[in-house]
Amino acid sequence: MRYLSLIFPFLIIIGFIFWKYNKKDDKANRINKDGKFIKYGIQWEDSFYDQVPISLDTTIIIDDSNGKPLRFHQYIKPIFNGDAMIFLEKGKWKLQRFTKSAIDSLMNDDFAIARADRYQAYRNPDSSNSVKEKFANIAHRLNMADNILVIKHQRKMYIQRNGKNLLQFNINLGGNPIGHKQYEGDNKTPEGIYHLDTKFTRTDKIYKSFMISYPNKTDRENAVKKGLKPGSSILIHASTVKRKNARDWTNGCIALTNAEMDTLFNHVIEGTRIEIKK
Structure with missing residues (x-):
């Protein structure tokens, strides 16, 4: 999914993270001048x-x-x-x-x-x-959840731990939700097994997001065979006030309410497995 409003803030966030991580002070590096771990x-x-x-x-x-x-x-x-x-x-x-x-x-x-x-x-x-x-x-x-199950035709997301449902959310998808995402701009939400990547609070109206690890190697290869770009920036994200009662309004992302994103942030970490079914 592509959000023009997302790209600039996201680059700022990533740039800040790596700037912060690479500051040359002993405490941040955790290795002192003698090469010992602090x-x-x-x-x-x-x-x-x-x-x-x-x-x-x-x-x-x-x-x-x-x-x-x-x-x-x-x-x-x-x-x-x-x-x-x-x-x-x-x-x-x-x-x-x-x-x-x-x-x-x-x-x-x-x-x-x-x-x-x-x-x-x-x-x-x-x-x-x-x-x-x-x-x-x-x-x-x-005690964090270890799996997220999304069933697209139900418009449901299940937050799971040890195979048991901890939480359940109603979701919105892309404007063309049936089928697996094939290429950039098709407005489809991917299907398959991925994981959550960078977790961040945003500076725009979408509030909070988790990146989803689409496209994987197979997604990229399939798109290239067709002469297409697979697309990227597929997220779980919050909703704006304007989209409060809208249905399947994203460009391929999975949308929750702001309150639900707060709950998700408290129960899920980066690296969590997510399985998206049709």
């Missing part, structure tokens, strides 16, 4: 196991970068200390370690899932000195 806030002690709250599900398995499954006692220390963070990739929790090589690899991969979210966690570590607060922050992230 730590902030209270650091892990094994006695903290006795303070793990009920809200923190210790049965969750998290995969490391090599696909090795890690149990709670293996990942809690690096996460608590700010040496790593957790993110969603294809419906599974993954561990992002904040070693220099891991961060360099992340920044060299333009298609890394939840790339901005992961780098921001590296640059802005949890500096709390409260054990309770640190555990609460970790529990909140692990």
Whole structure:
């Protein structure tokens, strides 16, 4: 979907993010002049196991970068200390370690899932000195939804966790909603399995948005075979007052109300899997 009003604000936001991330100060870089990793806030002690709250599900398995499954006692220390963070990739929790090589690899991969979210966690570590607060922050992230299901013909969006519906929203789609998106300007909402990308509050009337990872490799290849552009900037976004009672008014995006976008922001993070069905 193309929004002329979106392009300029979006470029400003992305530019600001990378300007902020690349400021040359020791705290932001988390590597001091001696090449040592800087730590902030209270650091892990094994006695903290006795303070793990009920809200923190210790049965969750998290995969490391090599696909090795890690149990709670293996990942809690690096996460608590700010040496790593957790993110969603294809419906599974993954561990992002904040070693220099891991961060360099992340920044060299333009298609890394939840790339901005992961780098921001590296640059802005949890500096709390409260054990309770640190555990609460970790529990909140692990309690996020892990899947979004969109059924186009129902005009419904289901926010899910462990296969169960947590929330349900009515949605609006593109002006030509039947069928999978084929090319730029066809006003269709894509169908298939994607993930949510950059999450941002906007400076225009649309309020808040999540990017959807359309087009994928197959989408691009299919469009090229037909001599067409696949299109881009497919979003989940809010609605303007003018569109309050309109139906299927977008150019291919998925529209919610402003209040629903606030709720979505509180339950969903970058990297969340989204399945869009006809």
